[in-house]
Amino acid sequence: MNDFDTALATAWRLIAAGDAALMDIVVLSLGVSLTAVLIASILGLPLGATIALARFRGRDAVVVAINALMGLPPVVAGLFVYLLLSRSGPLGAYGLLFTPTAMVVAQVVLVTPIIAALTRQIVDDLWREYRDELTSLGAGKLRAVPTLIWDARLSLVTVVLAGLGRAMAEVGAILVVGGNIAGVTRTMTTAIALETSKGDLALALGLGIVLLTLVLVINAVAHFAGVAARRAAG
Amino acid sequence: MPLTRRLFTAALALAAAAVAGPTVAAAADKPFITVASTTSTEQSGLFGHLLPKFTEKTGIEVRVVALGTGQALKLGERGDADVVFVHDKSAEEAFLKAGFGVDRRDVMYNDFILVGPKADPAKVAGGRDVVAALRVIATAKAPFVSRGDDSGTHKAELRLWKEAGIDLAAARGAWYRETGSGMGPALNTAAGMDAYVLSDRGTWLNFKNQGRLAIVVEGDERLFNQYGVMLVNPARHPHVKEAQGRAFIDWLTAQEGQEAIASYKVGGEPLFFANARKQGS
Structure with missing residues (x-):
């Protein structure tokens, strides 16, 4: 039990002291993951809704592929983005490797399939339910996309939170493309991995508790905002 | 509905603007x-x-x-x-x-050091000859954790095994365990399974989870x-x-x-x- 006590005490001390280095890491973690989830939502929500409504050859294959990509191993995504951004890779000229931008790109690759796949399922169900109503209003399928996303917004908040959970918890991809450079690309998860490497298990677990607390707060805000929105909608 | 849709589009545009903003801009102006x-x-x-x-x-x-x-x-x-x-x-x-x-x-x-459990099952502690110690560990089939990651320390370890004339192919998966990890994780693994491990002195001295491990062989010039x-x-x-x-x-x-x-x-x-x-x- 002793290890866990030390970790809890460490976590509390880190939060209470408002340690500047820790704050930088927290801000970077949040900045990278929130940006990545925002971009992934802008790509994934319309993409998922469009696949739900569109009827084309090979649609089933696309659905299966996107569902499968939800299980994309982060290290593989990281390696893919690394080879893309490396100086010897196709986008090497931009010098983006080992920057927060590279980490955002890697997380977008990881999170977009999750958001697209779950959105596809939700909108698919909704479309089955409201097809007649929407077509009688004269809305074409493409024009129904924003309407359906809007109608499903409360469910889609959970979808976006699932994507955020993946991004915040992920370490394999950002370690490869970010390089865990102190003060530049060191995030909560890569810092935890580093402290584990150094054998400072209490500090590592303490940082883990801080991260978990952060994710908890974000989810609480999203949940209660949803409750308030539902109440306002009557 | 058109109003909500317009609001929704506006929200999307706002989100896009936030992304383009300086959220994650690195300090690029500093050399x-x-x-x-x-x-x-x-x-x-x-x-x-x-x-x-x-x-x-x-x-x-x-x-x-x-x-x-x-x-x-x-x-x-x-x-x-x-x-x-x-x-x-x-x-x-x-x-x-x-x-x-x-x-x-x-x-x-x-320098590198040979680290092992304080209980020292292979009885190699206190020696200065690292190659002889490795031979004893191989004979005793005592667990040994290798970095196995193509690092400088890993290559130094492989050179020492070669000098000791031990064929690792037969030992792999038995007492010789390649973790494919950095020095710290390899030390964590060794601490967890009471194994011997070759470490650089710097990482060892800074390593907090030494547990039941201690230095068993040091000072051999081949550990330079x-x-x-x-x-x-x-x-x-x-x-x-x-x-x-x-x-x-x-x-x-x-x-x-x-x-x-x-x-x-x-x-x-x-x-x-x-x-x-x-x-x-």
């Missing part, structure tokens, strides 16, 4: 170089001691990506770092010969561990920050950098011994 180095230099805390002194003097920020030596050299080969700072002289010389790097210099050395620094070849990768990279290499190997290395101590013990030769000699 910096990227150094591919090893976990032993980073995790021993040496860089935390050394780099602020260099940055204070020159205004150049040093961004360290800490990997195994093999991986660090690969970064240099691909042009993803400006300077490589590693410890595997034969691999470094091959790197130079292939034209990936230029101007290699010795910087410092430390030389670190070298070199510039990634600017002729091959034109974006390499040659002037700033050279400034770092010069500083490391000149009196100021050498003194800074020598002054780094953990618990009163020096971790690295500066041994750059005077320039031009």
Whole structure:
């Protein structure tokens, strides 16, 4: 039990002291993951809704592929983005490797399939339910996309939170493309991995508790905002 | 419905603007170089001691990506770092010969140590002959954790096994366990399974989870561990920050950098011994 006590005490001390280095890491973690989830939502929500409504050859294959990509191993995504951004890779000229931008790109690759796949399922169900109503209003399928996303917004908040959970918890991809450079690309998860490497298990677990607390707060805000929105909608 | 839809579109546009904003803009205006180095230099805390002194003097920020030596050299080969700072002289010389790097210099050395459980099941503690100790461990089939990650430490370990005349192929998966991980994780594994492990002294001294482990063999000259620094070849990768990279290499190997290395101590013990030769000699 002793290890866990030390970790809890460490976590509390880190939060209470408002340690500047820790704050930088927290801000970077949040900045990278929130940006990545925002971009992934802008790509994934319309993409998922469009696949739900569109009827084309090979649609089933696309659905299966996107569902499968939800299980994309982060290290593989990281390696893919690394080879893309490396100086010897196709986008090497931009010098983006080992920057927060590279980490955002890697997380977008990881999170977009999750958001697209779950959105596809939700909108698919909704479309089955409201097809007649929407077509009688004269809305074409493409024009129904924003309407359906809007109608499903409360469910889609959970979808976006699932994507955020993946991004915040992920370490394999950002370690490869970010390089865990102190003060530049060191995030909560890569810092935890580093402290584990150094054998400072209490500090590592303490940082883990801080991260978990952060994710908890974000989810609480999203949940209660949803409750308030539902109440306002009557 | 049109109103809500318009609101929704506006929200999307707002989100896009937020993304384009400066959320994750790095401090790009400050000059910096990227150094591919090893976990032993980073995790021993040496860089935390050394780099602020260099940055204070020159205004150049040093961004360290800490990997195994093999991986660090690969970064240099691909042009993803400006300077490589590693410890595997034969691999470094091959790197130079292939034209990936230029101007290699010795910087410092430390030594490897054989770490093992205090209970010492193979009875090797206290010796100075590391090769003999490895033979005893192999005969006793005592668990041994290997880095198995193509790092400088891993290659040094393989050289020692070869010298001891032990064929590892038969031992793999039995008592010889390759973890494919950095020095710290390998020590964590050894602590967890009461195994022997070859470590660099710096990481060991800074390692907090020593548990039931202790140094069992040290002081053998075959455990000598030389670190070298070199510039990634600017002729091959034109974006390499040659002037700033050279400034770092010069500083490391000149009196100021050498003194800074020598002054780094953990618990009163020096971790690295500066041994750059005077320039031009």
